[in-house]
Amino acid sequence: MTCxxxxxxxxxxxxxxxxxxxxxxxxxxxxxxxxxxRLMTMLQEFLQDNSTxxxxxxxxxxxxxxxxxxxxxxxxAAAKGLSMGLSIPLHGVDGFEQRKRLGLAPVIxxxxxxxxxxxxxxxxxxxxxxxxxxxxxxxPDQIARAIAEDTVARGLDAPNPAAPLYIKPADAAxxxxxxxxxxx
Amino acid sequence: MSADVTILGIESSCDDTAAAxxxxxxxxxxVMSSRVFxxxxxxxxxxxxxPEIAARAHAEKLDHCIELALRDADARLCGMDAIxxxxxxxxxxxxxxxVMMAKGLSAASGLPLYGINHLAGHALTPRLTxxxxxxxxxxxxxxxxxxxxxxxxxxxxxxLGGTIDDAPGEAFDKVARLIGLPQPGGPSIEAAARSxxxxxxxxxRPLLDRPGCDMSFSGLKTAALRARDAxxxxxxxxxxxxxxxxxxxxxxxxxxxxxxxxxxxLAEFQTTTGTxxxxxxxxxxxxxxxxxxxxxxIADAAAAxxxxxxxxxxxxxxxxxxxxxxxxxxxxxxxxxxLSARPRMPLDTVSQSMLGSGKKGAKA
Numbered sequence: 001m002t003c004x005x006x007x008x009x010x011x012x013x014x015x016x017x018x019x020x021x022x023x024x025x026x027x028x029x030x031x032x033x034x035x036x037x038r039l040m041t042m043l044q045e046f047l048q049d050n051s052t053x054x055x056x057x058x059x060x061x062x063x064x065x066x067x068x069x070x071x072x073x074x075x076x077a078a079a080k081g082l083s084m085g086l087s088i089p090l091h092g093v094d095g096f097e098q099r100k101r102l103g104l105a106p107v108i109x110x111x112x113x114x115x116x117x118x119x120x121x122x123x124x125x126x127x128x129x130x131x132x133x134x135x136x137x138x139x140p141d142q143i144a145r146a147i148a149e150d151t152v153a154r155g156l157d158a159p160n161p162a163a164p165l166y167i168k169p170a171d172a173a174x175x176x177x178x179x180x181x182x183x184x
Numbered sequence: 185m186s187a188d189v190t191i192l193g194i195e196s197s198c199d200d201t202a203a204a205x206x207x208x209x210x211x212x213x214x215v216m217s218s219r220v221f222x223x224x225x226x227x228x229x230x231x232x233x234x235p236e237i238a239a240r241a242h243a244e245k246l247d248h249c250i251e252l253a254l255r256d257a258d259a260r261l262c263g264m265d266a267i268x269x270x271x272x273x274x275x276x277x278x279x280x281x282x283v284m285m286a287k288g289l290s291a292a293s294g295l296p297l298y299g300i301n302h303l304a305g306h307a308l309t310p311r312l313t314x315x316x317x318x319x320x321x322x323x324x325x326x327x328x329x330x331x332x333x334x335x336x337x338x339x340x341x342x343x344l345g346g347t348i349d350d351a352p353g354e355a356f357d358k359v360a361r362l363i364g365l366p367q368p369g370g371p372s373i374e375a376a377a378r379s380x381x382x383x384x385x386x387x388x389r390p391l392l393d394r395p396g397c398d399m400s401f402s403g404l405k406t407a408a409l410r411a412r413d414a415x416x417x418x419x420x421x422x423x424x425x426x427x428x429x430x431x432x433x434x435x436x437x438x439x440x441x442x443x444x445x446x447x448x449x450l451a452e453f454q455t456t457t458g459t460x461x462x463x464x465x466x467x468x469x470x471x472x473x474x475x476x477x478x479x480x481x482i483a484d485a486a487a488a489x490x491x492x493x494x495x496x497x498x499x500x501x502x503x504x505x506x507x508x509x510x511x512x513x514x515x516x517x518x519x520x521x522x523l524s525a526r527p528r529m530p531l532d533t534v535s536q537s538m539l540g541s542g543k544k545g546a547k548a
Contacts (some may be wrong), residue, residue, distance in 0.1 A: 036280050040287045040521035054292055069236065070277060071367040073243045077281045081288020085261055164243060175231025180412065180423030181363035 002053065004059045005082075006148035007043060008140065009035045009075040010067030010095065015140035016046050016062075019148040025050055028140035033090040036074050043077040057088055062150030063143060064092040066108055066116045066123070079162060079176045092162030096123065098146040102138050109135035116167055123167050189265045189513065190216070192289075193506025194250065196242040196282035197274025197302045198328060199223040199233045200499070203250040205257035205264070206312070206506035213312040216255030218496065218503040219249050228367055232357065233327075239277025246285050253502070261293050266518065268509025269298030271394030272327070274305050274525030279525040287521050296518035299507040303531040306466040306502035307335050312507040313493040316462055321453040321488075323446055323479070326467030326499070327368075332397050332449040333531065334457065338511035342531040344449045345397025352420065352469045354437055355401040359408045362423060363430045373431045380425075380432025385411045387437040389444070397449045400440055408434050435474050443478040450486045462489040468499045 004019040006112040014035050023181070028048045033036060047053060060071035062079035065072040076092070083090035096118045108116040115128045115135050128135070188209045194204040204218035223241050227233050254260060269286035272279055282386060283299070290297035306324050310316040321344075323331045324395060331346030360369030365376055387407045389428075390400040408430060415426050424429075450463055463483040470476060470492055483490035 024246055024392055036284060037522050037524055039284070040291055044291065044521065065524060069239070070280060073239060073277065073281050074284050077243055077246070077284035078288040081285040081290075082292045083288075084247055084250065085289040085292025097521040116402060164240070166240070170234060170236035172230050172237055175361060182427060183362045183421050183423045 002058055002152060003056050004061055004151050005043065005047070005057050006061035006074060006144050006149050007039070008143050008147060009039060009071045010065045011061045011071065011140065012068070013140040014039050014042050015144040016043055017141070017144035017148040018046065018052060019152060020052070024145050026141040026144050027085060028144065030140070030156055035071060039078055054082070054086060057086060059089045059091060059151055060086075061091045061093055061147040062162055063098065063147055064094050064162055066110065066167045069166060070167070072153045075166050076085070076162055083160060089164065090162045091154055093147040093150045094123070094165045097150055098143050099111030099136055099138065101146040101150055102142055104136035104138060105174050107133045109137065110168070111150055123165060125167050187522060189510055190259065190263065191506040191509045192250070192254070192261065192264045192267050193288050193502040193504070193509060194246070194267070194269040194282050195302070195305070196278040197270045197272070198278065199227060199238050199498055200501070201242050201245045201249050202500065202502035203246070203253035204502035204506050205253055205259050206503050206510060208374050212315060213507055215312070215497075215503045216259065217253045219253045220258065220496075220501055221245050221249055225234040225367060227490040231273070231361055231367075235275045235277055236385050238275055239281060242281040246281060246433055250285070250289075251436070256404060261289060261295070264293075264295055266296045266298055266509055266513060267507060268298045268300050268505050270302045270305065270505050271519075271523055272301065272529035273301055274527065276525060276527040277378070279527070282525055283525040287523065291521060294325075296461055297520060297523060298512060299519045299523045300505045300508045301529055301531050302505070304338075304341070305327060307333050307341060307510045307531065308338060308467055308508045308511055309493045309497050309504045310491045311466040312504065312512065313497055314491050316491060317465070319453075319457050319459065320462040320464055320491075321450055322464045322466065323442070323449070325352050325442065325465065325469035325471075325475075327351055327357065329467065330399060330401075332445070332489040338508070339515050341531045343377045343535045344452055345445065346401070347399045347401060349400050349402035350405065352401050352442070353467070355405045355438065356469065358405050359430075359434050362409050362412055363427050365427065365431065370468060370472060373435055374474065376428045376431035376534055377435045377474065378428075380430070382436035384429040385433035387411065387433050389437055389440050390445055397445050397447055397452070401438070404434070404437055422456060435472070439475045439478040442475055443482050446479055446482045447486070450482060454486065454488070460486070460488050462491050464491040466498050471495050471500050491513030
């Protein structure tokens with residue numbers, strides 16, 4: 001029996017979906033902070049409420065962003081730990097795939113009037129002011145459902161490595177004080 | 185005699201991604217495996233560890249690192265008795281990645297989860313390497329930390345003093361950059377200092393004129409910058425001789441400060457505990473031979489045993505986290521899945537905090 005737990009913490013929420021064969025149930029909680037403390041207990045309660053144990057799971061699906069950097073890592077790290085600990089496949093699903101599966105525009109809002117888009121096969125961040133593209137924002141339950149369904153659709157034999165999709169490079173400035181010339 | 189235990193340890197609080205398996209059998213600790221993935225190359229262009237770059241690397245590499253540690257130990261997760269993970273203090277993005285990975289492993293395997301203070305890992309290492317008894321004095325000197333601790337038990341630490349600003353490892357890195365030496369600064373300054381004159385530049389010995397064991401390294405770094413700029417006013421650059429003299433003068437100043445403060449800390453330790461005890465060092469700066477021999481002399485003069493764990497267990501690693509987990513298992517309940525990752529997490533919760541005692545709380 002297929003039994004997939006999917007979850008996402010790339011936005012201000014913890015969202016989860018449990019897919020058993022064809023039935024999907026979802027659960028989400030909005031939170032601006034505290035995802036790292038809440039995620040695992042929420043998943044545990046969610047499984048219990050649906051008479052499922054960790055050992056029943058056959059695969060894990062996780063949202064890999066783009067979104068909040070720390071949020072993405074909270075979800076992906078937990079998913080990697082679960083996948084390794086249960087010896088079951090892990091499948092990462094990015095926000096563009098989630099939206100496609102939900103029939104929404106693959107445009108995602110980014111900080112400071114910017115948007116993430118999928119442009120000729122390359123994910124990019126652009127200014128939203130010069131663009132006619134409007135971001136879509138599915139609710140967290142839908143996102144978790146989309147991740148679960150995508151995980152099934154991709155097949156469990158060839159899981160992807162679930163690498164976070166940050167798109168935006170890390171903020172880092174080169175060292176300010178340059179070294180003086182050195183003579184022998 | 186306590187029961188035999190085997191623990192998986194995970195560490196990701198700064199710029200080393202690490203996992204290890206440690207076993208205690210018949211009361212003796214043994215490192216079954218210890219993997220450390222450094223990130224020096226990733227940060228080398230930026231003159232310091234960039235938190236977001238570090239966090240990304242941890243999230244990417246940690247699972248692989250854990251798999252390798254288990255494989256090296258010829259062990260499986262289900263063969264562990266518990267999982268221990270650094271939950272602070274440190275760069276929060278990396279700590280969160282480690283804590284969440286550990287929670288996933290714990291939920292999946294049913295193994296108890298222990299959140300470990302990174303500093304406790306360093307402070308308890310001499311018990312793993314040398315089976316040292318309590319109490320003992322620990323000087324932790326690294327790129328992020330600098331403090332004297334009386335280690336009274338696996339969960340009881342008393343801080344005698346520490347840096348009020350920069351950690352010495354940080355000062356080594358910054359001074360190395362100022363005088364054109366490569367990163368990491370510790371080894372390159374030590375190498376350059378070998379041929380240098382430590383008396384050429386009169387650098388200050390901060391806080392030696394004040395009682396107690398607190399230290400300061402920020403002003404020393406600035407003094408090194410002034411000394412360099414004085415040369416650059418006369419010349420177009422530094423000669424290799426200038427470099428090595430600056431390196432030697434700086435290293436000697438750090439060693440002098442650490443030695444004198446260690447002498448005081450050891451005297452205070454011996455008075456309060458009524459034992460000769462042992463003086464232990466840990467952290468990357470303890471790898472510096474000039475500093476190490478100065479500290480050894482202080483221990484010898486006080487008739488205390490000097491213990492410096494091997495370098496691989498002195499710098500950041502996960503074996504020390506696993507070992508601290510083994511020690512603390514006997515003393516407290518596991519933390520469970522609500523464990524928080526904390527950027528600030530003082531080891532001594534009784535003494536007044538030193539750094540960042542504002543709204544966000546003490547750093548260490």
